[in-house]
Amino acid sequence: MTASDEPPPGDLARAIDESDFAWSLVLVGEDQRDKLAALTSDLLGKPSTAGDGKQITSGYAYWGIGPTIAWAHACADPFYLVMKQSLDSFTRRWARVRGRIGEGFHHVSFGVGTGHKDRLVLEHLLDRNPAMLYLPVDMSSEMLRLGTREATHRVGLRGHRVVPVQLDFSITDNLDELRELVHRLVGDEPVLYSLLGNTMANFDRDGELLANLTALARPQDLFLLEVATTEALSDELAQDAVEEYARSRAYREFVTSALLHNTDLTIDVDAVQFRGAVEGDRALRVKVVYQNLTGADIPMMLPDRTRVPFPDQDTIRLYLTRKYARKALDVIVREAGMRKVTGTHSDFAAPRSVQGFGMDLLLLAPGDQPPEAKPVDDLARDIWAN
Numbered sequence: 001m002t003a004s005d006e007p008p009p010g011d012l013a014r015a016i017d018e019s020d021f022a023w024s025l026v027l028v029g030e031d032q033r034d035k036l037a038a039l040t041s042d043l044l045g046k047p048s049t050a051g052d053g054k055q056i057t058s059g060y061a062y063w064g065i066g067p068t069i070a071w072a073h074a075c076a077d078p079f080y081l082v083m084k085q086s087l088d089s090f091t092r093r094w095a096r097v098r099g100r101i102g103e104g105f106h107h108v109s110f111g112v113g114t115g116h117k118d119r120l121v122l123e124h125l126l127d128r129n130p131a132m133l134y135l136p137v138d139m140s141s142e143m144l145r146l147g148t149r150e151a152t153h154r155v156g157l158r159g160h161r162v163v164p165v166q167l168d169f170s171i172t173d174n175l176d177e178l179r180e181l182v183h184r185l186v187g188d189e190p191v192l193y194s195l196l197g198n199t200m201a202n203f204d205r206d207g208e209l210l211a212n213l214t215a216l217a218r219p220q221d222l223f224l225l226e227v228a229t230t231e232a233l234s235d236e237l238a239q240d241a242v243e244e245y246a247r248s249r250a251y252r253e254f255v256t257s258a259l260l261h262n263t264d265l266t267i268d269v270d271a272v273q274f275r276g277a278v279e280g281d282r283a284l285r286v287k288v289v290y291q292n293l294t295g296a297d298i299p300m301m302l303p304d305r306t307r308v309p310f311p312d313q314d315t316i317r318l319y320l321t322r323k324y325a326r327k328a329l330d331v332i333v334r335e336a337g338m339r340k341v342t343g344t345h346s347d348f349a350a351p352r353s354v355q356g357f358g359m360d361l362l363l364l365a366p367g368d369q370p371p372e373a374k375p376v377d378d379l380a381r382d383i384w385a386n
């Protein structure tokens with residue numbers, strides 16, 4: 001390197017690009033003490049045997065290095081069918097929708113996870129926009145580090161085109177700030193937003209979350225949504241959905257890892273229970289709870305070192321998930337102010353998996369569905385997808 005090639009003082013982007021060391025820059029959007037206080041207050045809920053009091057809300061389930069590692073393990077567990085199928089079939093489903101995404105897109109990914117899917121998205125977008133910016137957004141800085149590295153490894157995206165953002169995207173004020181940041185960075189160029197891996201299903205007010213996230217999309221932008229789906233709704237199928245999660249020990253270890261790391265409870269993975277129900281005409285819902293089955297009240301220390309009782313039979317809701325009725329998807333999309341550009345469905349093909357359970361990948365755009373008939377190529381794609 002000649003003296004004139006030396007990065008000028010302060011050229012952080014170039015200094016990182018030219019270093020062999022695995023630096024990663026993260027924009028931290030929130031004071032993490034506030035997050036710890038919110039987690040503490042969620043664990044102070046009233047006693048409930050049904051998972052309606054104390055809880056770990058989405059985001060906190062993945063927050064920190066322990067839950068991040070536990071999530072990566074769960075994703076690799078062949079018994080955790082939803083994630084395995086979601087990862088295995090994503091290449092195929094993505095290949096069917098990506099043709100509808102034009103040139104010049106940037107990418108904002110809500111909830112990066114292990115980064116495997118983002119990698120496929122980046123490879124495609126980067127081919128069509130060498131100046132692409134990638135903004136993975138996640139509450140967990142450790143997940144951002146892990147997922148961003150997987151997503152960008154050998155993809156050819158220069159370090160300074162990657163802007164990980166640590167932010168809780170369930171808070172609307174945060175989304176206002178994110179919108180401003182994204183628009184300042186990309187100007188009028190189009191953005192592909194994504195919410196993959198059935199992440200939407202983890203939120204109590206899932207429809208509201210989707211509407212808030214999709215509200216970032218301008219007319220030139222697109223939104224990629226992946227959800228777990230079911231052809232039908234019944235109590236029996238809700239039990240089948242429960243079985244799917246209950247099978248995986250790695251999944252139980254993941255859902256309890258936030259408790260393990262933020263309280264002094266001695267975790268018994270057999271105290272993890274799965275409660276299935278039909279949620280109106282839109283979804284099968286599975287609540288994952290940790291129940292005190294010891295026959296005695298247990299003192300529990302919270303992250304701020306206060307001690308509270310965890311009474312006998314009381315529960316802590318660890319996780320919430322759903323399988324959406326395929327028929328309800330159009331309404332869910334419309335209520336979020338979006339329309340479907342294209343979509344693909346894949347059935348779970350694994351042995352012992354329930355007929356009618358699968359994953360849908362939808363490419364959405366802002367605005368109403370035009371009243372005219374579906375384009376022929378969409379119809380053909382749907383037929384091949386089934």
Ligand SMILES: C[S@@+](CC[C@H](N)C(=O)[O-])C[C@H]1O[C@@H](n2cnc3c(N)ncnc32)[C@H](O)[C@@H]1O
Pocket residue numbers: 058059060062063110111112113114115117137138139140143167168169170195196197198199
């Ligand atoms: C179910 S995983 C999906 C990961 C990945 N998109 C995939 O499909 O494999 C959910 C991801 O969203 C993140 N997440 C969940 N709730 C969040 C929130 N409220 N704010 C920011 N990130 C959140 C988690 O940390 C995790 O990385």
